[in-house]
Amino acid sequence: xxxxxxxxxxxxxxxxxxxxxxxxxxxxxxxxxxxxxxxxxxxxxxxxxxxxxxxxxxxxxxxxxxxxxxxxxxxxxxxxxxxxxxxxxxxxxxxxxxxxxxxxxxxxxxxxxxxxxxxxxxxxxxxxxxxxxxxxxxxxxxxxxxxxxxxxxxxxxxxxxxxxxxxxxxxxxxxxxxxxxxxxxxxxxxxxxxxxxxxxxxxxxxxxxxxxxxxxxxxxxxxxxxxxxxxxxxxxxxxxxxxxxxxxxxxxxxxxxxxxxxxxx
Numbered sequence: 001x002x003x004x005x006x007x008x009x010x011x012x013x014x015x016x017x018x019x020x021x022x023x024x025x026x027x028x029x030x031x032x033x034x035x036x037x038x039x040x041x042x043x044x045x046x047x048x049x050x051x052x053x054x055x056x057x058x059x060x061x062x063x064x065x066x067x068x069x070x071x072x073x074x075x076x077x078x079x080x081x082x083x084x085x086x087x088x089x090x091x092x093x094x095x096x097x098x099x100x101x102x103x104x105x106x107x108x109x110x111x112x113x114x115x116x117x118x119x120x121x122x123x124x125x126x127x128x129x130x131x132x133x134x135x136x137x138x139x140x141x142x143x144x145x146x147x148x149x150x151x152x153x154x155x156x157x158x159x160x161x162x163x164x165x166x167x168x169x170x171x172x173x174x175x176x177x178x179x180x181x182x183x184x185x186x187x188x189x190x191x192x193x194x195x196x197x198x199x200x201x202x203x204x205x206x207x208x209x210x211x212x213x214x215x216x217x218x219x220x221x222x223x224x225x226x227x228x229x230x231x232x233x234x235x236x237x238x239x240x241x242x243x244x245x246x247x248x249x250x251x252x253x254x255x256x257x258x259x260x261x262x263x264x265x
Contacts, residue, residue, distance in 0.1 A: 003089070003143055003147065005062050006027050006065075011036065011040050015043065015068035016120055017118050018068065021126050022151070023047055029049050030059050031059045033052050033055065034053060037053050059084070061085070064088065064089045065081065065089070067081070067091065088106075089108045089109070090106045095170065111132070111160070112144050114126075116129045133148065218258065220254075223258055234248060
């Protein structure tokens with residue numbers, strides 16, 4: 001089935017980037033739905049299409065309905081949405097929600113999960129995005145793969161169980177890493193130093209894992225377990241016990257993780 005007409009359900013970070021990129025790739029975005037009028041209006045204006053905040057007024061003309069909302073909001077949308085177009089293909093974009101959430105609600109359904117960090121204020125190059133797809137039929141899986149490929153993205157087929165682990169791995173690799181940047185920024189600014197001084201180090205750390213395994217790329221006092229340096233750092237963090245706890249636990253985990261791998265070689 002040649003899919004051209006798409007309804008976007010949601011107007012957050014993922015929905016915004018995905019809708020704009022789909023439109024640029026030649027897809028027809030018929031309508032945007034969001035329960036928040038300001039968000040729906042903003043995205044619809046950028047797309048030049050109508051919007052609604054009433055789920056019962058979502059267009060029934062879509063061939064593909066892409067649902068990109070908070071996980072907690074999915075359940076309440078499924079039944080009223082799928083009734084609008086029983087023959088259409090329905091997908092969600094969530095990493096940790098199983099495909100079978102659609103079972104019993106839609107005839108055709110799947111998942112179109114773009115694994116990337118999205119912020120409305122930053123453009124995203126979809127050539128640098130990996131999509132993970134799943135569908136209840138091979139024809140619809142092929143259609144979803146084709147859509148992702150048309151955006152210039154890499155495509156991987158993954159089961160709901162695999163995608164759960166993709167999502168938790170992404171939390172470690174992205175969200176937790178970014179929180180470490182926030183802590184570094186706090187420590188630097190408290191002592192009159194600019195965060196931008198960290199950027200070359202951050203960039204090289206990211207580049208290294210394109211060529212080395214993360215374990216091989218690991219350096220620092222925890223990796224070599226330099227207790228003198230670690231203890232000095234913990235003393236410096238005495239006034240911020242929460243950060244001292246984080247530092248101590250991560251240092252211990254790096255050392256133990258590295259040691260266990262060496263023992264198993």
